[in-house]
Amino acid sequence: MAKPKLFVTRELFEDVIKKLEQYYDVEVWDKYTPPPYEVLLEKAKEVDALVTLLTDKVDCNLLQQAKKLRIIAQYAVGYDNIDIECATRLGIYVTNTPGVLTEATAELTWALILATARRIVEADHFVRWGEWWRTGTGWHPKMMLGVELKGKTLGVIGLGRIGSRVAEIAVKGFGMKVIYYDTKRREDLEKELGVEYRDLDQLLQEADIITIHVPLTDKTYHMINEERLKKMKRSAILINTARGKVIDTEALVKALREGWIAGAGLDVFEQEPLPPNHPLTAFKNVVLAPHIGSATYETRHAMAELVAENLIAFYEGREPPTLVNKEVLKVRPPGFK
Numbered sequence: 001m002a003k004p005k006l007f008v009t010r011e012l013f014e015d016v017i018k019k020l021e022q023y024y025d026v027e028v029w030d031k032y033t034p035p036p037y038e039v040l041l042e043k044a045k046e047v048d049a050l051v052t053l054l055t056d057k058v059d060c061n062l063l064q065q066a067k068k069l070r071i072i073a074q075y076a077v078g079y080d081n082i083d084i085e086c087a088t089r090l091g092i093y094v095t096n097t098p099g100v101l102t103e104a105t106a107e108l109t110w111a112l113i114l115a116t117a118r119r120i121v122e123a124d125h126f127v128r129w130g131e132w133w134r135t136g137t138g139w140h141p142k143m144m145l146g147v148e149l150k151g152k153t154l155g156v157i158g159l160g161r162i163g164s165r166v167a168e169i170a171v172k173g174f175g176m177k178v179i180y181y182d183t184k185r186r187e188d189l190e191k192e193l194g195v196e197y198r199d200l201d202q203l204l205q206e207a208d209i210i211t212i213h214v215p216l217t218d219k220t221y222h223m224i225n226e227e228r229l230k231k232m233k234r235s236a237i238l239i240n241t242a243r244g245k246v247i248d249t250e251a252l253v254k255a256l257r258e259g260w261i262a263g264a265g266l267d268v269f270e271q272e273p274l275p276p277n278h279p280l281t282a283f284k285n286v287v288l289a290p291h292i293g294s295a296t297y298e299t300r301h302a303m304a305e306l307v308a309e310n311l312i313a314f315y316e317g318r319e320p321p322t323l324v325n326k327e328v329l330k331v332r333p334p335g336f337k
């Protein structure tokens with residue numbers, strides 16, 4: 001039997017591609033930018049399997065025309081770029097990469113919290129561009145004051161894998177109080193870490209630092225809007241390492257401009273890449289990162305390994321270990337037979 005065809009929409013790690021080549025006839029898109037939608041559509045029509053990234057739009061139009069396609073292995077934990085309901089209906093398996101990127105994303109969240117609270121980027125510019133030199137003093141009691149974390153309240157929106165690791169670091173590492181909002185109570189973590197449940201509006205009113213860790217869904221789209229930003233403390237900092245569309249950007253810009261909140265640390269945006277003239281780039285109290293939550297060598301490699309594990313399990317007729325749409329098992333058994 002000829003090997004099933006696999007199209008990988010961006011360069012992954014050589015060793016993982018080699019492993020996949022034992023099972024699949026692999027083609028890799030080797031450009032830095034994603035394949036345009038039309039190219040992805042043409043490839044999807046020809047192949048049995050796809051490896052996708054969050055920058056690849058996999059809508060129902062594409063899925064319906066991909067007659068041979070049996071599995072999409074997403075190289076991310078989030079899969080808001082894929083029409084899951086449509087894939088399930090068509091018997092197409094969708095897998096993601098949960099867990100392996102929890103640590104890296106939680107660490108980046110803390111990098112943004114610390115950078116925003118202690119004005120690290122602003123301080124770097126202050127030194128680098130000679131402003132410190134121009135002050136004529138090496139130290140001043142009121143120079144570059146930030147806020148301390150110990151004893152403050154962290155509000156976690158979405159206490160899943162990443163949110164709960166961020167909460168653990170807050171409690172154990174920084175001596176913070178943690179409150180959370182989620183679709184469900186996490187009584188295990190309430191006991192273990194002393195975190196407390198709040199409804200969303202209460203959390204917004206009470207927290208000093210608010211960090212977002214929900215997936216992007218119809219329910220979380222613009223969850224943080226003008227009305228909710230107005231509920232936050234004027235001294236509060238907002239952190240987002242989840243998905244840009246969870247925050248209404250226009251409302252956030254207004255909030256920063258009018259001083260409803262004290263600052264923000266953002267790894268994700270409604271528009272990616274963020275244009276250099278975007279209003280968010282003008283604020284000194286905003287720290288920006290280019291969607292690098294999972295960007296460590298260890299994690300990006302582990303994500304590729306998990307993509308391969310899913311594809312190999314499917315090839316061997318086993319349920320992929322991190323299958324997103326479990327209902328697909330009722331539509332079609334795993335494998336290419």
Ligand code: NAP
Pocket residue numbers: 077078079098099101102105157158159160161162163181182183184213214215216217219220241242243267268291292293294295
């Ligand atoms: P997770 O374990 O599924 O955690 C998400 C949590 O949010 C779950 O507890 C979930 O509850 C909850 N939730 C879902 N919808 C909600 C709603 N409407 N209101 C309140 N809570 C809600 O996912 P994770 O692994 O922590 O990842 C979280 C997100 O981070 C991903 O979806 C991804 O978009 C983002 N991410 C970004 C980066 C980056 O590079 N910046 C890297 C990794 C992940 P249920 O289980 O009941 O749905």
